[in-house]
């Protein structure tokens with residue numbers, strides 16, 4: 001089943017169940033300062049969930065484009081994470097609840113999609129007996145395939161919250177960590193989380209107590225690419241029809257082959273993912289810049305170009321992928337092809353600018369290396385590596401790579417120190433630690449390990465600081 005068919009099937013299925021099909025909202029949140037990007041299907045519908053606006057229909061369904069920068073380190077490494085992905089969802093605003101949400105989810109994946117029941121398992125919150133009984137007695141899921149996990153509770157501080165339940169697909173014992181006891185609680189690629197059902201049934205009160213909500217809500221999110229990978233029986237999201245044409249075109253442009261080495265494949269996946277993120281956000285009105293969303297886009301674009309460079313291709317190429325992105329996604333998102341020329345031009349200019357910066361940075365680095373050698377030393381000082389990073393966009397491993405080629409090393413500790421000093425300065429200069437800045441910080445620190453961020457980026461990201 002093609003990705004586009006799955007998308008249609010999903011929203012059609014829930015339309016049959018009385019839901020309104022909502023269009024995919026812009027990646028840029030509207031009237032919501034707590035979010036940098038739309039990062040779930042529920043995010044653009046928040047106004048209905050918190051009661052600010054009464055929806056025309058209390059049942060809604062959508063396929064929503066999402067950006068999650070917190071997953072950046074996983075892209076190309078796991079089989080299942082992108083920075084740009086689509087979330088299929090069905091929503092109930094004070095209407096149906098757990099029973100229907102669970103029954104319909106099961107009906108959709110087993111009956112409509114034909115997934116093998118033996119491969120499925122679910123997780124619930126340890127105290128959610130109601131969900132347990134529905135899964136076990138009504139659906140017939142075996143006891144040992146219902147895992148109780150403390151983390152299955154969706155809570156963003158004050159406001160509606162509740163337990164959630166997730167559905168996993170077992171790719172088989174040859175995939176992932178290889179431990180015989182591997183199950184849905186493992187972080188490897190074997191048990192693939194495909195669908196999250198959130199049961200918002202409590203209010204988290206200002207005093208920290210929880211009281212039942214008079215009107216309970218349902219918010220679900222199914223990963224389009226992950227589910228497509230199961231249906232197409234391929235190893236990763238990147239091997240589905242939603243990605244392969246982009247990867248193959250990238251491989252052709254930069255003269256490498258996909259499927260011959262893990263390293264090449266990882267970089268091609270990064271390129272294919274990031275170009276989708278960049279193309280879709282430019283289409284939604286974000287331009288590369290030095291702050292906020294524009295900065296995110298700039299960093300992602302540079303990361304993609306750099307992946308190409310590491311594969312031996314040192315010319316702008318990313319803009320040439322916009323056409324294939326537009327074609328692959330055109331069925332549901334005609335907007336990319338409509339703005340194709342504009343998007344291509346913006347990406348090309350940005351790529352060219354990046355190469356100029358790299359050339360300038362390389363000149364500086366050559367100078368620094370000469371100096372170090374003339375002093376009979378072997379290490380590039382940390383503050384110089386930091387300057388290259390901060391001013392010229394040189395990730396420290398690039399500096400290290402070039403240093404190594406010249407028989408030198410980089411003072412990593414000094415670099416980290418300079419980086420931390422800058423962050424401390426930035427933090428203390430910041431009056432308002434809004435989620436937007438925090439998320440920007442997360443992205444600025446991309447080259448450093450990023451922290452895990454869960455279901456609601458805007459909630460958990462705040463914990464990073």
Ligand code: ATP
Nearest residue numbers: 071080081082085193194195196221222223454455
């Ligand atoms: P994971 O644990 O795999 O990182 P998650 O628990 O963070 O996923 P949810 O917030 O529950 O994900 O989002 C609902 C669904 O969206 C997931 O079950 C998954 O199918 C999909 N999804 C989440 N993050 C990504 C991503 N980075 N790339 C592709 N699909 C994703």
Ligand code: MG
Nearest residue numbers: 166193454455
């Ligand atoms: Mg998860």
Ligand code: MG
Nearest residue numbers: 166193196455
């Ligand atoms: Mg989840």
Ligand code: MG
Nearest residue numbers: 071453454455
């Ligand atoms: Mg996640």
